[in-house]
Amino acid sequence: MPLYDAPKFRIMGDRSLLVELGDEISSAINQSVQELFAGIDSNPSKGILDLVPSYRSLLVIYDPLCISLDEIKAGIIDIWKNPDQCRLPQPQTVKIPVVYGGERGPDLQQVALYHDLTPQEVIGFHTRPIYRVYMIGFTPGYPYLGEVMDAIATPRHETPRTLVPKGSVGIAQKQTGIYSVDSPGGWQIIGWTPVKLFDPDGQPPSHLVMGDRVQFYAITEQEAAQWLN
Amino acid sequence: MAELKIMEILSPGILTSIQDLGRYGYGRYGVAPSGALDPFSLRIANLLVGNRPDQAGLETMLLGPAIRVLADIVVAVTGGNLQPLLNKQPIEMWRSHNLKKDDILSFGSMASGLRAYVAVAGGIRITPVMGSRSTNLPSGFGGFQGRALEKNDILTSANPCRQLQTQTRVFNEAWIPHYPNRWSLRILWGPQDDHFPDESRASFLNAAYKMSSDSDRTGIRLEGAIIRKKPDIQASIISEGVITGSVQIPGDGKPIIILGETVTGGYRKIATVISADLPLLGQIKPGDTVGFSAVSLDEARRALTAVEEKVHSSIHKPRLCR
Numbered sequence: 001m002p003l004y005d006a007p008k009f010r011i012m013g014d015r016s017l018l019v020e021l022g023d024e025i026s027s028a029i030n031q032s033v034q035e036l037f038a039g040i041d042s043n044p045s046k047g048i049l050d051l052v053p054s055y056r057s058l059l060v061i062y063d064p065l066c067i068s069l070d071e072i073k074a075g076i077i078d079i080w081k082n083p084d085q086c087r088l089p090q091p092q093t094v095k096i097p098v099v100y101g102g103e104r105g106p107d108l109q110q111v112a113l114y115h116d117l118t119p120q121e122v123i124g125f126h127t128r129p130i131y132r133v134y135m136i137g138f139t140p141g142y143p144y145l146g147e148v149m150d151a152i153a154t155p156r157h158e159t160p161r162t163l164v165p166k167g168s169v170g171i172a173q174k175q176t177g178i179y180s181v182d183s184p185g186g187w188q189i190i191g192w193t194p195v196k197l198f199d200p201d202g203q204p205p206s207h208l209v210m211g212d213r214v215q216f217y218a219i220t221e222q223e224a225a226q227w228l229n
Numbered sequence: 230m231a232e233l234k235i236m237e238i239l240s241p242g243i244l245t246s247i248q249d250l251g252r253y254g255y256g257r258y259g260v261a262p263s264g265a266l267d268p269f270s271l272r273i274a275n276l277l278v279g280n281r282p283d284q285a286g287l288e289t290m291l292l293g294p295a296i297r298v299l300a301d302i303v304v305a306v307t308g309g310n311l312q313p314l315l316n317k318q319p320i321e322m323w324r325s326h327n328l329k330k331d332d333i334l335s336f337g338s339m340a341s342g343l344r345a346y347v348a349v350a351g352g353i354r355i356t357p358v359m360g361s362r363s364t365n366l367p368s369g370f371g372g373f374q375g376r377a378l379e380k381n382d383i384l385t386s387a388n389p390c391r392q393l394q395t396q397t398r399v400f401n402e403a404w405i406p407h408y409p410n411r412w413s414l415r416i417l418w419g420p421q422d423d424h425f426p427d428e429s430r431a432s433f434l435n436a437a438y439k440m441s442s443d444s445d446r447t448g449i450r451l452e453g454a455i456i457r458k459k460p461d462i463q464a465s466i467i468s469e470g471v472i473t474g475s476v477q478i479p480g481d482g483k484p485i486i487i488l489g490e491t492v493t494g495g496y497r498k499i500a501t502v503i504s505a506d507l508p509l510l511g512q513i514k515p516g517d518t519v520g521f522s523a524v525s526l527d528e529a530r531r532a533l534t535a536v537e538e539k540v541h542s543s544i545h546k547p548r549l550c551r
Binding site: 010011012013014015016018023024025037041049050051052053054055056057058059061064065069135136137138139140141142144180181183198200201204205206209210 | 253254255256257258259260261262358359365367368369370371375417419420421467468469470471472474475492493498501502503504526529530533534537
């Protein structure tokens with residue numbers, strides 16, 4: 001059962017409520033999360049402090065002395081029953097240039113070997129789909145994109161690297177993502193983008209937002225240098 | 230805008246950063262709240278110097294900083310007892326003090342708790358980022374240049390309050406927290422408590438965990454009883470939002486209490502620390518014993534109301550600096 005008949009509520013302490021809309025990674029469930037998120041966000045009740053949408057759930061963080069759990073649940077049910085309230089804008093497709101392989105993509109060779117492909121074929125498969133941004137999380141501006149073609153889906157490293165440079169483009173099974181700040185990480189790093197994913201002073205601070213579509217294209221190191229200028 | 234230099238960092242201590250009550254509303258962009266890990270103590274420190282309770286102050290831990298005072302200012306030190314000193318003489322915590330230019334505020338060794346807070350009347354001048362002055366240390370933004378304070382940093386104030394308009398303010402002594410070495414944290418079960426068998430939940434409540442020294446501002450790591458999930462379910466869950474106080478159980482079965490620097494995660498959460506006990510998370514120190522007791526949503530609400538009453542009724546008619 002991909003999409004639940006009704007939101008499933010799980011409390012996360014006395015000041016947040018997890019609203020689950022399904023139990024798998026699918027674009028239909030994620031779209032419903034996005035609609036529910038947009039519905040609450042367009043007219044937030046007093047006392048709602050933050051909303052964290054993810055693959056198949058929405059976390060509602062609230063001040064329990066300003067709004068009750070029952071009021072929050074009632075508001076969510078109301079939006080769920082009247083989905084017209086939350087029509088989403090047409091998604092934008094964002095093109096992301098990537099320098100594949102070399103020092104910028106230290107795992108490209110390994111991913112190719114894992115699947116008995118050439119690095120060029122891996123690049124071909126990675127740049128083919130138009131991915132959906134399922135969520136932004138882990139670090140500020142980090143997009144979780146899906147779905148990676150089975151031909152190049154590769155498990156994470158067993159031991160994460162202690163430092164993955166920002167801009168690194170990685171694969172973890174059927175997900176692909178971009179490290180938005182320097183951080184530890186276990187994804188297979190196949191390339192690097194000069195695009196700035198997170199700017200604390202930006203409006204919005206994240207280059208990509210949930211629901212955006214993303215397509216990667218290959219560029220050379222020289223083109224990346226020009227891109228930065 | 231006129232601004233006045235108020236503090237020069239002579240030595241930063243182990244980790245001293247600017248924090249307020251956190252950055253909310255940006256979870257959709259993957260931005261965690263950061264903020265004071267003991268928000269109760271920061272709020273009281275602010276109220277003691279006549280500030281609004283949500284102003285930014287200094288959070289320090291273990292071994293505090295040494296600070297040269299560059300102008301006549303009013304400060305209060307609250308939280309864990311890191312033995313604050315004024316010109317090498319001990320000064321009381323949980324009350325305001327008038328400091329003079331060239332005074333030195335420093336700290337001795339840690340006597341109880343882990344983190345202390347310093348509030349300055351009129352506030353510290355910091356440009357807000359996404360609505361907050363908190364430092365996001367893992368991602369390097371907000372606060373003072375996105376980093377912990379370092380030697381020679383100069384802090385300024387836009388409107389320092391040189392003298393309180395009332396007499397020295399003192400926090401109600403009966404309400405000053407005492408930070409033990411053994412902690413009992415109240416939890417609500419969930420959101421994934423049903424992924425754990427009854428015996429795992431029982432051992433979670435019966436355990437006397439020790440806080441590990443690998444802990445940091447992202448989480449309190451606990452050593453002790455291993456918590457096993459039900460055998461027939463997957464190793465991890467689909468990533469979802471988390472909050473401060475989420476008790477996650479990674480693959481090795483050792484609980485981690487999430488603190489303010491994490492926004493999403495793919496580990497199961499057996500329980501969540503109640504809001505009333507969140508300030509305690511900032512004061513548990515490595516080696517301390519930590520246990521858990523389960524409460525109801527009603528009990529959690531009553532406990533939070535009791536904490537809020539202490540904050541609101543302790544300081545009589547706070548007069549703000551203007």
